Amino acid sequence: MLRSVFALAAVAHLSAASPTYKIPLAMSKAMLESDGCILPEAFVVQNFYIWTPSAGNNSSRVINFDYADNSTSINTKCHFNATSVNVGSEGLAPRYACDNTVVQFIWEDERLTMIEKACPENSQFEAAGSVTPHLVCSKSAVNSTVGAGNACSSMQKSMAANFTSLQPTPK
Numbered sequence: 001m002l003r004s005v006f007a008l009a010a011v012a013h014l015s016a017a018s019p020t021y022k023i024p025l026a027m028s029k030a031m032l033e034s035d036g037c038i039l040p041e042a043f044v045v046q047n048f049y050i051w052t053p054s055a056g057n058n059s060s061r062v063i064n065f066d067y068a069d070n071s072t073s074i075n076t077k078c079h080f081n082a083t084s085v086n087v088g089s090e091g092l093a094p095r096y097a098c099d100n101t102v103v104q105f106i107w108e109d110e111r112l113t114m115i116e117k118a119c120p121e122n123s124q125f126e127a128a129g130s131v132t133p134h135l136v137c138s139k140s141a142v143n144s145t146v147g148a149g150n151a152c153s154s155m156q157k158s159m160a161a162n163f164t165s166l167q168p169t170p171k
Contacts, residue, residue: 037118050062051152059146064080
C-alpha cells in the first residue's frame with residue numbers, strides 16, 4: 001500500500017514538472033525504476049538554414065541548425081545532406097539523427113519536428129515538438145559551389161517550443 005502511495009506521488013510530481021504532455025503509465029513505471037531520469041520539457045532551435053536545389057540541379061537539399069534542451073542539458077548540431085541516413089521506421093516520415101543521436105528531426109511541409117529520447121538508458125519513449133521557421137530566402141547562382149537553388153534562413157535566430165507529445169518510440 002505504502003509503495004503505491006509513493007508511486008502515485010512520484011507520478012504526480014513528474015506530471016507537474018512536464019505540463020505540456022501526459023506521461024504514459026508505462027513511462028511512469030520506467031521512471032520510478034530509474035534514478036536521475038529527467039524528461040525533456042522544451043527546446044530551442046537556433047541558426048536554422050536550408051538550401052534547396054533548383055529544378056535540374058542534382059545536388060541534395062542541405063539543412064543545418066543548432067539544438068538545445070536545457071532540461072536535459074543537451075546541446076548538439078543537426079544536419080541533413082546527401083550522406084544523411086533515415087533513422088526512422090519504415091513507412092513513417094523520414095527522420096535524421098543529430099550529432100548527439102539522442103536527438104532526431106523531421107523536416108516536412110515547412111515544419112521542423114524535434115524528437116528527443118526520454119530517459120534513453122531505461123525506456124523506449126520519446127518526446128516530440130515542432131517549430132515552423134519563418135524563412136527569408138535568396139537564390140544561389142548557377143556558378144556557386146552548390147549550384148542554382150534557394151538558400152533560406154529563419155527570420156528568428158532562436159525558436160523555442162515545448163515538447164507536446166511523449167510516446168513509445170516507433171518500431
